[in-house]
Amino acid sequence: MPLLLEIKDLITAFDTAQGRLKAVDGVSLKIKSGETMGIVGESGCGKTMLALSIMRLIPANGRIINGEILFSGRDLLKISAEEMRAKRGSEISMIFQEPMTSLNPVFRVGEQIAEAIRLHQHLPAKKAMELSVEQLREVGISDPQKRAQDYPHNLSGGMRQRVMIAMAMSCYPKLLLADEPTTALDVTIQAQILDLISNLKQKNKMTVVLITHDLGVIAQAAQKVAVMYAGKIVESSAVEEIFANPLHPYTQGLLESIPARCGQSLERGGYLKTIPGSVPSLYNIAPGCRFYDRCSYADEECSGKEPPLEEINPSHFVSCWKYGAKKNN
Amino acid sequence: MLKTFVEIRELTKKYILSSGLFNPRKRIIYAVNNIDLQIFKGETLGLVGESGCGKSTLARLMTRLEKPSSGYITFKGENIFSYDKEALKAYRRNVQIIFQDPYSSLNPRKSALSIIKEPLTIHRIGDKKTRSEAALEIMAKVGLSKEQANRYSHEFSGGQRQRIGIARALVLNPELVIADEPVSSLDVSIQAQILNLLKDLKHDYNLTYLFISHDLNVIRYISDRVAVMYLGKIVELALNSDIYNRPLHPYTRMLLSAVPSCDPQKKKRMMNIKGEARAENDEGCAFQNRCSYKTEICAKVEPRLEKIDEQSFCACHLAGSI
Structure with a gap:
């Protein structure tokens, strides 16, 4: 399948009173025509800003300061405002979390x-x-x-x-960006809406970017998945792979903190595993890995240099010093 | 342990909606419709249902923020709606609520410490010094540091705010805590921290929880027994393991099959989920339009919550045979 969307090293920044904040910080992503790419992460990780950047609809105090967004080979960041407006709604559409607003x-x-x-x-x-x-x-x-x-x-x-x-x-778009389309809905309605999106996708041979914080939704509806943390993609792979073999400590933590994951029998009186601490503020990012102070595997190397996103297994990318670079030393 | 603590009997709360100033037609909404339910001392009763099913109205009735249209609730054998002023105050000390949204339920003009000690001031417990001490003690218990005591709520993250809300609820040493969707506005990693905390606190303070949530995974993790609500009624009530392993009511089955599984290998064909929760029928079972097992009797006779075995109750004509 040919590539429909390729994002290269995208940085979307906001200039605020407290300084510059990079909501999306060097994201690269390839999405093939006809697939459903899930983007998962906690609130504030930049997943919505990534989608808005693709639509070129970021709020007025924000700016895309680096990168390319190639849609069918053309860079969306280079075309005129009129051209972009013609694409929005006809070739690229977006649905939002809160349908009332x-x-x-x-x-x-x-x-x-x-x-x-x-x-x-x-x-x-x-x-x-x-x-x-x-x-x-x-x-x-x-x-x-x-x-x-x-x-x-x-x-x-x-x-x-x-x-x-x-x-x-x-207008039968080629690409549908769905930003938390079912978060405000009840589970039974969520199931109906996910079914609907998947049927329409099949029927119209559409590509879908599905943004959600719910790993269950990803498991059911997506073929590929990218996990975002503090503005960066920390892991990406096929959906089956990430659930069977999560590599990044953050992904592992996310999966373990879901109550009654996969309907596994939960021991009574047992505790959920948690990720200690909370998401770092994007205002003053320390050098090194962004997950450093919440990670149980972290060592000195992790605090010094930011790990690159590397292909560890075929089509399985991870950004963690535990694998790749370090392993080869 | 199994001592009746709270007993809800034939509780009904209806709201009358008029369709407009000049429209005489009125609609009656039964937010809570003839509910019978018991809560035992020391248990966690999970209450699950979709939005609009009446879960929060039930919580408001239990905290006496609303008065019922009919029926009553007893707490340790006494009807809470016939309390005098003094008894009501004592009841409100004993029964505390944790709210869903930690952003709108905390006063932005007050520091964490003063939010947490306010209940003590209202109930005139201790003096200035002992109040602060008690508040700091409970703050430590819920995982907030002393240094954070004088900060305002906007300086805290969502998870920390929920910790403040929990500390505020527990500072009076209540016996019953009603948690109304306490984790649904939190991220999954933070949600797990709060759930573990609630579990610890229950043990340490010997609490009884009514835990309200729309999330079946959360309910499964925390509850001893589970009540499933649909359009103002309890349709199934059973032990946690029974609800998940052998759901009796077709609605419970539908809810369970709608929860997306975290196993991509099992991209399950979801059970045929149709329709939305809406009160459409004057007669018969409220669930009939969405039910795939519907028979003749379902359209005519409304099923009552019947005892199936020692611990299981179900409101379905076909319970046990489907």
């Missing part, structure tokens, strides 16, 4: 979907509205003709997220 409360949902179709496909209003109803049917909304006339507040959380997906899918 991302829909406009004063327009009917049908009109909101039709707007995207009108703008990108230059169709007359009536035709666009017909396609909009068709999209609502596609995402499993019953009685779409009638629902199209509803306002967002008439719909439940799951229905709103379906509307968001219908809007994102309306």
Whole structure:
């Protein structure tokens, strides 16, 4: 499969009163056409900023100061604002965590979907509205003709997220960025939405970047996964590999801290393993490994120099001195 | 251990929604609908259900922040809704709540120490000095340092704020702690720290927990017994191991099958999960529209929570036969 998206050494920084903060700090990522890439990490690790950087929608005080984002071979950071606007919503779409705040409360949902179709496909209003109803049917909304006339507040959380997906899918994008699409939803609705995304992906031969903090969602819905920590990718591989053989101490810690992981029988009175401490502040990053003060394997070498992301096993990349460089010494 | 501590009997809380100023049509929402439930001294009772199923309303009723439409709750044999002022104050000392969102539940203008000792001031326990001592002691217990005592809540991370919320709840030495989604706004690595802490504190202070969560994995980790709620009713109540190993109610099964497994080898075909939790039926089982086992009787007769064996209760006509 050819590459659809290649990110090279991307740095997205924010200039704030407390100084410069690199939310995304040297991320490189390759995503093949047709695959689902999961990006997992805790809050503040930069996963949303990575997605917004791809969309070139980072907040006003932020800037992409380094790197390339190659989409079908073209660098999105070099094209004009108009060109980028034409790509957004037609070739690259994004769905957000909170469907209530991302829909406009004063327009009917049908009109909101039709707007995207009108703008990108230059169709007359009536035709666009017909396609909009068709999209609502596609995402499993019953009685779409009638629902199209509803306002967002008439719909439940799951229905709103379906509307968001219908809007994102309306121009059949090549790439869908889904930022925590199910976090605000109940588990039963989450299962339905994940199913829907995977069906639409198959049907439209779409590529998906699925951003989540939930490793269970990754295991069920993604083929590849990248783990982010404090603005960097610390491990990436195929999904089966990372769950069977997690290499980075942070990934290992994350997996162990899930209660009742994999439905394993949990000993009564047993304790969960935890990662001590909390995520470091991005304002003053110390030299060396970012996971240094939370890591039980850390030694002197780790505090001095930042480990590079290296291929340890075929297609399994880890950024940790425990492997690779150190091993060869 | 198995002494009835809290008894909830035929508890109902309804809210009346009017559809607008000029619209006379009114809708009645049963947030808690005829619930019977017991909490035993020293146990952790997990309460699980989707949003809007009435979990938090039940917590508000138990803390007497709401009054029921009918039914009652007894605490150590006495009806909490017929307490006089004095008895209510003592009850509120004995029953404390930990909230979901550590960002909005802490006063931003107060330091950690003054937040934690405020309950002592309100209940007029000790003097200025002993209050601070008690607050510092409990802070150490929940893993906050002395140096952090004078900091304000914005200086703390989410996990640390939740520790402050826990310390505030425990400083009065309560017997019953109601934890309403205490870890759902935390990251998974922090969530594990807080869950372990709650487990330790329960042991050290001899607490009884009502632990409310929508997360079945969390409930599984912490609970002795689990109650599953659906649209204001308890549909299944059983020992932790029974709920997960042999769920009786079709809704419990649906919930369990919807939890994404962390094993990518088992990309399971999820059980046919349909519909959303909505009160649509006037008659029969509230779950009938989403249930794949539905039979004739389900549309007509509402199932009651029946005893299946010593520890298991289920509200389904087909319990045991499906």
